[in-house]
Amino acid sequence: MENHVNPDLQKERDTATFNVDDFKMWWAGGRKKLAEKRHLEEVFLNDPELTYETPPSYLSYKALHEENIRLVSKATKKFHSEVMVKEVAKNGDEWEMLRKFRNIHAMFLVMGVGQNGLSDHVHFGLYLPTLLSQGTDEQKQKWLTKALNMEMIATYVQTELGHGTYLKGLETTAEYDPKNEEFILNSPTLSSYKWWPGGLGHTVNYAVVMATLITKGKSYGLQPFIVQLRDEDTHMPLPGIIIGDIGPKMGLNNLNNGFLGFDNVRIPRLQMLMKNSQVQACGKFKSTPMSALSFGASMMFVRLGVVNDAAQTLMVASTIATRYSAVRRQSPIGDDTSIEPQIMDHLTQQAKVLPQIGKTIVFKLISDNTWNLYTEVMKEIKVGDFTHLPELHAITCGLKAIFTTDAVKGVEILRLACGGHGYADYSNMPALYCNNVSMCTYDGENTVLLLQTAKYLYREWSKLLQGKPIASTLQYFRSALDVTTEPLQDWQGCVKALIDALEYTTAHKVRMVYEKIEKEKIKGTSQEKAFNKYGIQLVKIAELHTRVYIARTMVGLLKNQRKATSAVKSVLKDAFDLFVRYEFLNNIGDVLQFIPLTGQDVDAYQGCFERSLLKFRTNAVAVVDGFDAHDRILSSALGSYDGHVYERIFEMVKKNPLNQKPVNESFDLYLKPLMKSSL
Amino acid sequence: MENHVNPDLQKERDTATFNVDDFKMWWAGGRKKLAEKRHLEEVFLNDPELTYETPPSYLSYKALHEENIRLVSKATKKFHSEVMVKEVAKNGDEWEMLRKFRNIHAMFLVMGVGQNGLSDHVHFGLYLPTLLSQGTDEQKQKWLTKALNMEMIATYVQTELGHGTYLKGLETTAEYDPKNEEFILNSPTLSSYKWWPGGLGHTVNYAVVMATLITKGKSYGLQPFIVQLRDEDTHMPLPGIIIGDIGPKMGLNNLNNGFLGFDNVRIPRLQMLMKNSQVQACGKFKSTPMSALSFGASMMFVRLGVVNDAAQTLMVASTIATRYSAVRRQSPIGDDTSIEPQIMDHLTQQAKVLPQIGKTIVFKLISDNTWNLYTEVMKEIKVGDFTHLPELHAITCGLKAIFTTDAVKGVEILRLACGGHGYADYSNMPALYCNNVSMCTYDGENTVLLLQTAKYLYREWSKLLQGKPIASTLQYFRSALDVTTEPLQDWQGCVKALIDALEYTTAHKVRMVYEKIEKEKIKGTSQEKAFNKYGIQLVKIAELHTRVYIARTMVGLLKNQRKATSAVKSVLKDAFDLFVRYEFLNNIGDVLQFIPLTGQDVDAYQGCFERSLLKFRTNAVAVVDGFDAHDRILSSALGSYDGHVYERIFEMVKKNPLNQKPVNESFDLYLKPLMKSSL
Structure with a gap:
């Protein structure tokens, strides 16, 4: 393979309107x-x-x-x-x-x-945070040291074969035995087998296990217990531990997800993590009121991790698809049918690829910003101020759901935009989808999370009606308080107006769902049943709210990018314009229910969107270069920096074990007898 | 595992409003x-x-x-x-x-x-149809016999490493050598290597190869050639044949997709399939005007196969997810928090699962109906009547794109609706997605196909303006001819009105795109460039048209199900109602651009949709039972007829080769040194 870069890719780089090193510096x-x-x-x-x-x-x-x-x-x-x-x-x-x-x-x-x-990722991503948020200082001292030295590798064990989302439904028990000052763990049914934890199968030797605490004959709900699973020297499962790998999945097949059953497994009393709840030697249970909040805070940390991963995933996929779209040539557009253009010149291709680049930028900035919010709120909590916790909880639930959904949808759009080669492993696009689509399900299933955000919105709307203060991110609710208000006077189709329109729409949708649920409650329906009855619409408002939160927050963040040069800022603005127009058109069905635009109006916005594509196309390759993903991270014959797509594909195919011999064993064994059997 | 059926599943079966055997009979x-x-x-x-x-x-x-x-x-x-x-x-x-x-x-x-x-599926799915449509009687006699006896297993070889959709861009050449009366096949570049055909790697010994014919120094476009690739006795690649497997993909990893390069490979003259075009011994080329049409007809056959497969895929996935939704219990809805309901009782779950059942029924009926149309049109063609060919071409392109897109989107919705277990291979849902999503790309990439349908709509609109007759399936165009017409007087929200509204919307969208393209052409833009400029909107009208075609055709088909009992007919009507409401709400953003509904109106349709869900829920399990998929076809621990989900999962996990020893080799080799290294 020659050292120079594919000329089509080079041309794209040469014509960018900004310095890519400036972008890389800002991005980092x-x-x-x-x-x-x-x-x-x-x-x-x-x-x-x-x-x-x-x-x-x-x-x-x-x-x-x-x-x-x-x-x-x-x-x-x-x-x-x-x-x-x-x-x-x-x-x-x-x-x-x-x-x-x-x-x-x-x-x-x-x-x-x-x-x-x-298969040791959960050790860092979940075990350590749990230890930090649930362990006493002594426990942290003991177990953190061991964990940081990698003497132990641990995972976090919660879901069961028959139980996921509804934590109170978990069946694993930890019953306290005051005589021996031990807990006895059991899996009373098949459905109570622990299921899924990464690394559990054969990698880890310890775990934090969530089990229902029973002491003095009474149940005290889920508590975290540190349980040794395997001998530190031989790795043999300890007595009473039934353990293994749960088998192949859609992706992440090197994650060693496992199952775990307990048959009277005994652990010392002090292996219950006791920062928030304690069982005394005599068996007496004590709990601080902050217990649930503290669990919530560590779940937020975990979800922000997922938000971060979703943003990275989209970044990798959009880099691959953008570079390939510049290298691949296909189907003449103009009158000269002998020239096949770069596929990025097809508007339909731009519509698939470019909005994902814009979204990548938005996701990165929002993800970073939310980590910062989290840090601030954690500081407030430390001094006893819980004011912002529910708002942050609602935001992280919504962001986790929307980021993961959009990221993997984006990956799939991009993968399909790479045509046949996007289906081959050598593009790395299949792995990007199959591994990361699991994010929609783990650490809070997306529909369940959106319902949590929705219920927060419901409660806040109620507060608004009562004249109580509501969160700063919900001030836009006020636009729907008076139904007779004329919507949006200054409707020029600029990005600001589009965000206003999305907010106005969302506020009205929140109002409508709220009113329906109240009506149900007046009829005597319980709140929970009313929530179920309007579940679809609750999910919808949570989704819309999260989208307007993202767009509105971005407006502020873009103003504050001091480390970006003005040329970089200008391309960020283009990316954001494209993003907002894309979001607006994707949600036009909701907007039109509240804002009476004509077919002509919408047509004009469609035109704006298409012009945004054409404008952004110029810088597309340079922007993904600016994302600065190492070729090893991309792992893709289609997406590498040099653009030698076909040469790389061919190189990969040569390594195929099937191709090492011209004829494989199965021919003589099976195929020849068939072909020669004179059927 | 006990013989009886899971009681939750049994309960669903007991309460169905129709006899499932009647349904099965009708379905078959x-x-x-x-x-x-x-x-x-x-x-x-x-x-x-x-x-x-x-x-x-x-x-x-x-x-x-x-x-x-x-x-x-x-x-x-x-x-x-x-x-x-x-x-x-x-x-x-x-x-x-x-x-x-x-x-x-x-x-x-x-x-x-x-x-x-x-890996021999292409032999039946593509090789035989090509032989039938492109071979002379003598060629059919010779090669069909060999193919039906399985003496030869063949594949169809067209796409290249660097070329897919644009057939004229293919680089492989077959140059005629009149001296030896042979064609000489060559792959002049890396990008001209043939790529993708199923079974090509190591399974087949023959292929039909599409290559550019050159004779007497002149090129005559793509022609089909039968090429022997491997020795019939030893399976060794013949001289000049460079062949192998292209490696792992997102799915279909037992399909043995291959690559193929030619280095001066010689084949006898009569191995060019000569029904439509001929090269005489002297090298003279002759062609019938029907050549392209005949190629199109065999592509239609192939696409209808894909349409059939898409319908089957959705059937399998909706069976699995529906049964699992009846067995799995989670998250209390009512006041009694000790009872976790079947997840199918959550409205959000119904919204994911039930519309896919409705769609399965629609897809099956439309697929069968289109095969019948195809047969009729083929009969017309035999007697020289080509009237309906363009319409059928546009329909099959649209159906292939919409069926495959919707089917795999449906699978993914259903897979995610199965939560964590939907991510595990034992659910079979990952394979259903990963194998079948390839349908969106092969045998005509979906965007490309939709553009073909769109261009047909464009041409038909033009005919309408000229007062010429247009196809019967496009009569609804007339509703948008007069822009001042009041839309839809009788707007009751019934299914008929919803279909009318979708048609009215589509007609106006077609009109608008047509007008824009004409405007461009008046400005001097070539038609092809104008098509590219409005590519996104062209794709949109093709999608909408195909959706209204499906809905409108279904109205007729449902009236004509004489083999269904009245109880079955009634549930079919429910399924179709649900389908139409789902489609309508999914396309509401387009509808509202042309039909001024208020937020309240749309809210009422949302209510209708939710009531359709609740109504259909009663029969959901019985309907998927009626689809009558054998447990081997389902291949799913979540979806089997008896509903013993957890027992089956556990059985599958026991077979895991990773679990045969309590500690695998990698512990002593790698993990122990890490843990004991006193970091």
Whole structure:
């Protein structure tokens, strides 16, 4: 393969209106962070030892696991010395440290080294946060040290074969035995087997297990217990532990998701994490009122991790599809049928690819901003101020649902936009979809999360009616208080007006659902039943609210990008314009119910959107270059920086184990007898 | 596992309003066809030899191929004796015979035996139809015999590494050498390597290859050539044939998709399929004007096959998700928080699952009906009447695009509605998505097909303006001719009115796009450039038109179901109501641009839709039972007839090769050194 770049790609780079290095610097968050990123790339992505010996999709399920463990071991050792030790030494905020662990692990080890999946990720992403939020200082001292030294690798164990979302339905029990000062864990039914935790199958030797505490014959709901699962020396399952891997999935097949049954498993009393609730030696139960809130806070941390991953996923997929759209040529547009244009010149292709680039930028800024909000709210909580907790909870639930849904939908749009090659593993698009679509289900199923956000909106609307103050992000509700108000006087179709229109629409939809539920309640229906009756519409308002929250927040964030050059700012503005027009047209069916636009009006907005595409097209390749994804992160023959698509595909095909012999064994065994059987 | 059925599922069956055996009989198309189906199930699905020895998702890529060839061999032998011999003996219409081959092979062998993929499927689905439509009688005699005896297994070779949709861009050449009366095939570039054909890698020994014919120094466009690829005895690639498997994909990994390069490969002159175009011994080229039409007709056959498969896919997925939604219990709705209801009682779950059942019924009826249309049009063509060909072409392009898009979107909605277990292979939902989403891309990429339908609509609108007759399926265009007409006087929100509204909307959208393109042309823009400029909107009208075609056609078909009992007819009506309301609300953004409904109006339709859900919910399980999918076709722990979900999951997990030893090799090799390294 030659060193030079594909000329079609080079042409795109040459004609960009901004300096891509400026963009990269801004994207990374400044010079220092960019240098740190380069260092991590060098450590994790340029190390030939940290790669699969055979591409993972050729391996059997078992071989993939064994290879995954090899990578876990090698990569985690480096992660320890290059990241953990350094961050611990800083002795800063613990949550800030965990955030760094988690996000670096997700990007460089899970996406990079593991090609979407390493079976110890939950150790960083869920086990450590749980320990931090649920453990007493002594427990943290003991277990954090062990966990940071990797003497133990742990996972977080909650869902069961028959139970997911509804935590009160979980069946696993931990009954306290005051005589021996121990808890006895049991799985009373098949449906109570723990199911799903990453790494549980054969990787971890410890876990935090969520089980219903029973003491003195009384149940005290779910509590977290540290349980040793396997012998530290032999890795053999301990007595009473029934454990294994749950088998192949749509993706993430190197995650070693496992099951776990308990048959009278005993653990010392002090292995219940007791920061918020305690069982005394005598068996007496005590709980602080902050227990549920503290659990909620650590779930928020976890969901923000998912929000971050969703943004990264879309970034990778849009980089691949954009570069491929510049390299691939197909179907003449003009009168000269001998010239096949870059497929990016087809407007239908632009409509698929470019809005996803805009969305990538929006998702990154919103994700970063929400981490910052989280940090602020955690600081408030530390001093006993819980004011912003419900709002943040509603935002993170909504963002987790919308980001993951949109990101994987975006990946699929982009994958399909790559045509046949987007279906081949060598594009990496299948893995991007199949691995990441799980985000819609784990750490809070999206419909369930949207219902939580919706119920918050319902309560806030009620407050508004009562004249009580409502959250700052909900001030737009007021536009729907007076039904007779004329909607939106200044309707010029500018981005500001589109956001106003979406807010106005959302506010009215919230009002309407609220009124229907109240009507039901007056008829004597319980609130829960009324919520179910209007479940579809509740999901809708949560979705709309989250979308207007994103758009409105972005307006503020864009004003505040001091690290961006003016040329970069200008392309960010184009990206945001494109994003808003795309969102507006996608939700036009709701808008038109409240704002009487004609077919002509909508047609004009469609025209604006199409012009936004044409404008953004000029910079599309340069912007994805600015996302600065390392070729190892992209893992794609279609998306690599040099654009040598076909050469790379052919190289990958040569490694195919099926092609090592001209005729495989199955011919003589099976095919020849068929063909020669004179049927 | 006990013999009885899960009680929640039984309860659903007991309360259905119709007799499920009546439904099954109607669904199969009558008593005789049901008996034939049962026989095929016995032959292909109840034969323990026709199953994977290890579930396919545990196998390496190579092992999967070898196992696939074992199944191909065993299953094809039975297919030959049980299907092919019998159908050939009938000596009926050849296309009818091929349709049967293709659809039985797709259902019982590909879906059933192969669990979505057997590497000789293209032999039946594409090679035979090509031979039939492109070969002279002598060629058919020679090659069909060989193909029906399975002496040869062939594939259809068209797309190239660098070229897909735009056939004129294909680079492979077949140059005629009059001296030896041979064609010489060559792949002049890397991008001209043939890419994708199913079975090409290591399964087939012959292929029909589409290559640009060159004779007497002049190029005559694409022609089909029968090329022997491998020795019939040894399976060794013949000289000049560069061949292999293209590697893992998102799904269909037992399809053995291959690549093929030619280095001066010589074939006899008579291996060009010469029904429509001929090269004489001297090298003189002759062509009939019907050549392109004949190619189009065989592509229609192929696309109707895909339409059929899309309908089947949605049927399987909706069966699985519906049964699981009746068995799975979660999250209290009422005041008694100790009772978790069947998840199907959550309205949000109904909104995901039930419309897909309605759509399955619609897709099946439309698919069958379109095959019949096809047969009629083929008969007309035989007597030289081409009147209905363009209309049928536009319909099949649109249906292929909409059926495949909707089917796989539906699968994904249903898969996500199964929560975590829908992500596990044991649900079969991942395979249903990953295998079948390829339908959106192959045999005509969906956007490209929709543009073809759109251009037909454009031309027909133009005819309408000129006062010429237009196709019967486009008569609704007239409602938008006079822009001042009041839309839809009788607006009661009944299903009829909803379809009228969708038609009215579509007609206006067609008009608007037409007017814009004409305006562009007046400005001097070429038609092709104008098409590109309005590509997004053209795709939109094709989509809308296809949707109204489906709905309008269904109205007629439902009136004509004489084999259905009145109780079955009644549930079909419910299903169709649900379908139309779902389609209407999904397209409300377009409708509202032309029909001034208020927020209140739309709210009322939303209410109708939600009531349709509640009504249909009663019969949901019985209807999917009526789809009569064999447990082997479902291949799902979540969807089997008896509803023993958790027991089946646990059984599958026990077979996991990773769980055969309590500790795998990788612990001592990699994990222990990490944990014991005192980091």
